[in-house]
Amino acid sequence: MPSLLLVQPETTSPESAGHISRAVSHARLNGLDIEVVTRSELSKKVDLNDVDAVMYVPAGVSLYRTAVTDFFEALNKDSDVSVVYSDGEKLALPDFSPQRLLCQNYLRGPVVFSANSEIVTNFASSEFGDVAAVYFTLLDIDFRGGCFEHISQPLYSYKTDSLLGLSEDEIVQCSEVLKRARAVRGGGTIGNYLGLGVFESRGSVVGDPLVSIVIPTQALYSDHQGTSQSLVVNAVKSIVWLTDYSNYELIVVVDSGADDHVLAELRKLGGPKLRIVEWTKPFNFSQKMNFGVLHAQGEYVLLLNDDVEVLSRQWLSSMLVLAQLPNAGMAGAMLYYEDDTIQHAGHAYYQGSPTHIGLGLPRGSHGPLGGYLVSREASGVTAACALMPMKVFKEVGGFTALLPGNFNDVDLCLKVGWRGYDIYWTPEAELYHFESKTRDAHVHYYELDVIEHRWGLRLDDSRYWRGHPWSAN
Template sequence: MSDVERDREAQFGVVDALMGQREASTHGRELPAHTPMPFYVRYPRGAMRRVVASPLGPLARIGIRRLERERWRLGHFLARRRPVHLSAAGIDVAEVPGDAVVGNAMLASTNASHLVLVRPGSEVTASGLAEVRRLLEREPGVELVYGDSRSARGVRFRAPAFSPVRLREEDYLGPAVVLNVEALRTRGGFRAAADGAHVLDIALRTPATAVTRVREVIGVGQPVDRPLEAAGDAAARVVSEHLEQIGVAGTVTTESGYRTVEYPVLGRPLVSIIMPTRGSSGAVAGSERTFVVEAVRGICERTTWGEVEIVLVADDATPQAVIDEVEALAGDRLVLVRWSEAFNFSAKMNRGAAVARGDYLLMLNDDVEVVTPDWIERMLGLAQQDGIGMVGAMLFFDDGSVQHLGHIYQGGGAGHVAFGVTPGALRPLASLTVTREVSGVTAACALLPADVVREVGGFSPLFPGNYNDVDLSLKVRSTGRSVVCTGAARLYHFESRTREATVLPSEFATLARRWDALIQRDEYSRELER
């Protein structure tokens, strides 16, 4: 390493320590010595829920959820039979208009201050409207309100935090939304070009700062609007027009009601792939392989993005034969960095980042295999969007089930979105490919602008084996940038084949000391019931 690279590596630690002190004073708390470590339980159908060791076990918790659902069914039954005096509250309720003429006539005739648009076949709840009234009394300037929803069978779906990037591909606002009448009139009302997709169109035209989510069930019906045929084309057209209006290049396609937005890469930026390794081998599908060799082979032979350098941070224990094979595959795109110290994933990655020359740094485990050849382009196009600081990919276990589609931070621990889901069994693959804003992403595959990595101090060496990606994700979000995960970039991740994951008590304590307030309740996932 040169002196400049050593200084850069040292600077990571300085910046991380300063950020850690700042976040601890804002979001953290000290844990008592007896605090139980979190652990994870595999539920039927592969769903992963976090359970903290306590006298109340997982079966009891499931029973309580069922009782809560039955109580809701009775309450909803009664609420539907009580009159709701909406006019006195300045709120009108109407079905989403089929065309702009009907919508604008409704907008012109109402004397209400707010309008609840209900999708066909859905209902609003009395408790939801009551919560909306309280919100509007506190924040009268809000232009659009949405909230949680329930299916007809009583299953509750949590509404994710407002995210325009996700909204472009998935209308997650629920079966009912509340609109500020005067603001909608000022913005031109219902547009004829948006017939068939009016709620989506209004939401995309509304500034994110004027949108508010409530933690109450507002509507009963489908939590996600997935229009087919003509309405699906209308939604795609609305998104395309929106991108053009805000000056963002993107191609919108629709298949079976699922929208996808592909953001083209601007220019030909160099991507530095930082990969730690010790040259481990293992069996996959009955065949022995050297993980790092096959990972590099996938980059060199099956990846369509050519502007890459591979920064390989190799333990001294890495067999020379493995290094030779990687050099033969990568040629002059390989930058070899030796690691002679005790295992510390974070420190290894920071050393690789210190020598990297790329405009973007792609953190990548050595036990991955490329599935989609354009995976780097799909991640890079997103990383170039304003306000996005970190991009993750969809990772699969070797049996084809999902390992990762973003992080979930709940109850002081971390899990994965869609963990254990087998595409095609319960949910089609297309439903999982939505680009979504998430709490964080795994460092097994994460792309960041190089200047963002330096700004936040890279990985914290206080997390040598676990939670380092959680900490990095939260540091990125603390700068005001978002973290997103795209299902359009897909790789296999043969997790736990290269090392046994053991969480140190110090790692858990440091995570709480820095970020406790931000890891108690996930803001983006629909996976967890309240």
């Protein structure tokens, strides 16, 4: 008979205990041998060889009647699965997101993991409290290459105001857990606790690779904020003055009619890092960007609009950390409109329509599950600011010339995902985006036809963002 140890907190409310008892009874009727223990009792177990799985049910959680059975069945349907988690009532979780887990333990509901004796022993004997001990265990399983299975339906409810919140002691302990997790993954830093289980947590840049920043532009003056300004000059100025990562080059692709004064300002700002290349053909953002990349020498290429301004010193290094991950295809940034509302917190491909996550919400919004605060996996990111390994850009063929104005970045992201690469977004890279100030951004019907014909059902992708993309909470 399959065996499971169900671990509950030392103190469990009568209501939660009643729901656990009901779920255990249902599982026993379905042929599962279950023993309910606390973590201190688990540490006294001498022989775990006969145990198939361990389930942890946190405080304040009430299991649905079939929950234990459903969790165990999901664990055993595939021998490669190491951890199973599920949605909760009014709590829709993303598919497994290891980068997000390194910044936020969003798996705070019940979890089941296979009974590897070393992992169970470490969990049982951990010096941390239950919350941090579970977090350490999940990160340890991920580091060992374990597979996480997500049941995308609710199997529990919870009474606490926020299942993701942490007490002061839990903040200290989870911060230490993250320091250890970063240490075994090559190092990194753990900063402030931001709420909703989110920490400022980032890895370290490996080496000193050259990043080629490619900026297509008309290189003209235009009216901006009531004065005549050059957006590309402002963009380059912010890069030069604020960027904390120094090994980059600037490839500015200018139209034939570029203003000589703009070019002179660019050369003065960019110095030896700058290379200006001339684009002599009609407007086609995709072809113009591809042309710029042909002149790039970096191991990584940053695709950047000319109508942006850098806000955070670590904008480039924080994206580079993500772009250097083993299977990374792209990394994107948090972009704001000039009125300090969010323009982009990742792409959402929602019910067949591409859009921006967080669009129009106030700067500083937390978002569902703290989604606007945390570095995380994404289905796509805007090419207004996107960093890619050069080899990935070349492998997928760059931008398609079939989409000269709109959706070219959606197509690029979907090609990157189709090739099996991961895409990331980080709020640590912050920029203003004065979107489409220098061109007509009207979407043409043929552009919609092209993107729908090329990608169809892939334009409905809720793996990493559940629910409406403009949700405030």
